[in-house]
Amino acid sequence: RVIMAKVYGLDFGTTNSLASVVVAEQMLSLVNEEDQLPHPSVIRYHGDEVVVGRAAKNTIDTTGTGVIGDYVRSPKTYLGSYQKIHVGGVARDVSDVIATILAFVKNDACQRNLKGEAFENAIMTIPVNSTGRARRQLREAALKAGIHVHQFVQEPFAALYGFLRSRPDFQRQIAELEGRIILVFDWGGGTLDLTLCKISKGMMVQVQSKGDNTVGGDRFDERLIRYARNTHIDQYGLDDVFTEFPNSLAKLIAQCEMAKIGLSDRSNATIAVAHYMKSDGPDRTLEVAIDRELLVEMTKDIVLDGMRNIDQILESSGINEASIAQVIATGG
Secondary structure, three states: OOOOOOOEEEEEOOOEEEEEEEEOOEEEEEOOOOOOOOEEOEEEEEOOEEEEOHHHHOOOOOOOOEEEOOEEEOHHHHOOOOOOEEEOOEEEOHHHHHHHHHHHHHHHHHHHHOOOOOOOEEEEEEOOOOOHHHHHHHHHHHHHOOOEEEEEEEHHHHHHHHHHHOOOOHHHHHHHOEOOEEEEEEEOOOOEEEEEEEEEOOEEEEEEEEEEOOOOHHHHHHHHHHHHHHHHHHHOOOOOOOOEOOOHHHHHHHHHHHHHHHOOOOOEEEEEEOOOEOOOOHHHOEEEEEEHHHHHHHOHHHHHHHHHHHHHHHHHHOOOHHHEEEEEEEEO
């Protein structure tokens, strides 16, 4: 099947990136074929070799962001800055690093999903607080990847429009929400973004926005990683210092992320790394069970910190809770 389309949706995210296209009036998300998830916004420079996406993330042994050895994790955080990204022994322009990720997402989409159909134009999403310089750098990166930015759309607006447009009674929904306030919260891997919107004369108008980069989804991963390591230590009476197999921590990070995602649909999950530590005994393998109730308990303070942002944005805008007609939750 050849997909005919001229403009694609492209979300370059702090943690993950995703392209999408509308086919037969339905949205097709062009996810990573390996795990059916968006492409991680991670890149590794190893000599002349450049590794992008899931293959790069699967070998990184930290949840930190920025430059980590030969890796750049979450290069979106550099947008709008005047600094170079020093990685792999080279001072690289921000737009060059981001262009490599965008080109990877584009080429993967073309080769796997689009049967060679040209991917030349895109509507790109941006944070509500994106500066003019950040938008210019993102546009430059897209051009270097062979993508013309047809239009920038703020992420909460894109989420709100996508939600309303997917409803069969789109026009009636817009009419019913006329003059009403809608809260959109995008809880991503790096940042929680909140936006209050109002429907005015059929248009979506931003009332106020707020971002918090201390409560992103990566914090949940960190809690799971610590729990899995400590549980394994307690299971076998180990001390805090033991020898791990190379790349075992990267595998543990990936397993914890998958367990977190899995617990959205299931009540139980297992975190397992076959060759975790160098040992001839059963402690060689890490295998830890986790249930949704325990994950909720161990991350309760992060969630509460995030929810306080809602109280703060309502208070600062002078809008009371009863005035909110709709709440749209997005992110991941």
